[in-house]
Amino acid sequence: MADIVLDHVTKRYPDGTVAANDINVEIADGEFIILVGPSGCGKSTVLNMIAGLEDISDGELRIGGNRMNERAPKDRDIAMVFQSYALYPHMTVRENMAFPLKIAKMDKAEINRKVEETAMILDLSQHLDRKPANMSGGQRQRVAMGRAIVRNPKAFLMDEPLSNLDAKLRVQMRTMVAKLQQRLSTTTVYVTHDQTEAMTLGDRIVVMRGGVVQQIGSPQHLYDHPANLFVAGFIGSPAMNFLPARLENGALRTALGDLALSDELRRTLEDADAPREAIAGIRPEDFEDAALVEDHVRARGSVFTAEVDVLESMGSDKFVYFKIEGEQAMSEDLADLAADAGTADVPESAGHLVTRFAATSVATEGKRCEVWVDTDKIQVFDPSTGANLTIPRPAPAPSSASRGISATESG
């Protein structure tokens, strides 16, 4: 058990590319932290640097208070679970799990006891003498976990451990991982590109992009107060809607009509010295079928009418898609997000408004429908920097905000 501190850690390759730039993260003892971001954002590089599989170009890595930069992986006392599981194919499950203990020259009886105890936790007892080749993906995954936890290391590192499993199994394993981490309360660093995994598993999430940390915080904090457009678009499914908006007389003029802003929001925007041209971000669940909204609630939002383009009923609620006329929100952050999701090339993927209605809504495809927006929940972003202007700032904007970074922190 130990805390992990990344102190201004940078990874620079000989050809000049910077895979991770000035990473500062303090991971508390026993914390479950998630590194999330699109592929190529440097999250795996950070994990490999913690593991010792890649050198640290600059900065310091401390585990349990000791500098680790120069130590070999084997001397760091941390275990890692790989995306491909990396089980030794010529060894049985028992031998696979015993391997780290054997290397540590542990006594044979002790090894057996530990392996069997771990197998019990992971429900692998009846498979101990099988070879990985004859096992299912989920079982292999559990063996990989077993090999990591059997020697009771200071920390676990997990590199997209669930991404090779099919959807249903992934959800089950996700729960298992969460339970296991709670039970062992070992510091865990978990890398994923799946925002759902990040939201559900982590105590805190580190969102990365292009080697730079975008925001660190609890899942709820990231969801409610994204530091910039990138985080806002990355966290949440379906993603937040982004609309070009013009700030005029305390209201937002958008393709949906004029959205009146609350006094508080207006003041925050004034403090942030918001530009006239901005981008409004609204989460799908902040819309509702106006017919289902009670009058006193309705008063604090805005209502507009639009034609229902597509309707997807999920049973518990309905996703209703509207087509919006006019320009689309443009920003470097949004282009990045679209490229990552692969939606950049899909025609009509943009220009849609996604809303989430209660299941009782009677909206039908092709018919016009009155939609209510909760204007309190609107986030306003600066299109040039991507920064969220609706986060109340005690002090004038820090200089880092101009680079699209904000180190908004929450416990």
Place this chain on the structure above:
Amino acid sequence: MAIGQARSTGDKSKWAVANTVVLLYALIPVLWILSLSFKPASSITDGNFIPREWTLENYAQVFQVDLFTSALRNSIGIAIIATVLAVIIGTMAAYAVARLRFPGKKLLIGVSLLIAMFPPISLVSPLFDIWRGIGLFDTWPGLIIPYITFALPLAIYTLSAFFREIPWELEKAAKMDGATPLQAFRSVIVPLAAPGVFTTAILVFIFCWNDFLFAISLTSTSASQTATVAIANFTGASEFAEPTGSIAAAAVLLTIPIIVFVLFFQRRIVAGLTSGAVKG
């Protein structure tokens, strides 16, 4: 359906014909030697594929000559030692070529390819002089050294292909599990590369076993003469008799160890390489 079947039968017969042609091409000379080795001296030139009379006389004659038994011993000893050394050195070199980045790597690959392409005949006379000068002439090491030299490029190329197939993550996993690089190499990489190691061993062994050029140039007595040389030195029962029967018998005897060797390791070569290591 009927057409499909007709076509598949047609395909099958085509394959059968092709296979038969290749097999005959490869096996007729071997069978011919085998047939010769069982013929008595009187009928050796009669041109019959299946001997009219069968005899083991030729085999008996081969072992009457002391030279052949000692040559067989030399052949086995030299080939095994050269194979073991070449495979050990080759494994390490191939691992370095496949996995590590070091200055001069391209040069190393280039030079080893160069050696493989170098005509051995041009090396024989200088080697002869050098070996006589430093006392390696007509000794086991005198043959083992050039064999290793010429087998190494082959070993490095074959083995590095096998090492590349092994997922790198396995090594990282071993490192994370606390293994030193040597421990990771020994307990994870080498067992997985075993099929490659055996394939290489067979190829190198056959190369050493079959060599004639170095063997005849760098040896002179039964102290180090190998079987291939001994066969060439066979004489007939009398000055005027052709030793065809004995040569055929000796050639058959020489083939047997190779066949045994290959059959013995065949299963390991065919065995799956890394199934189950990563996602399946």
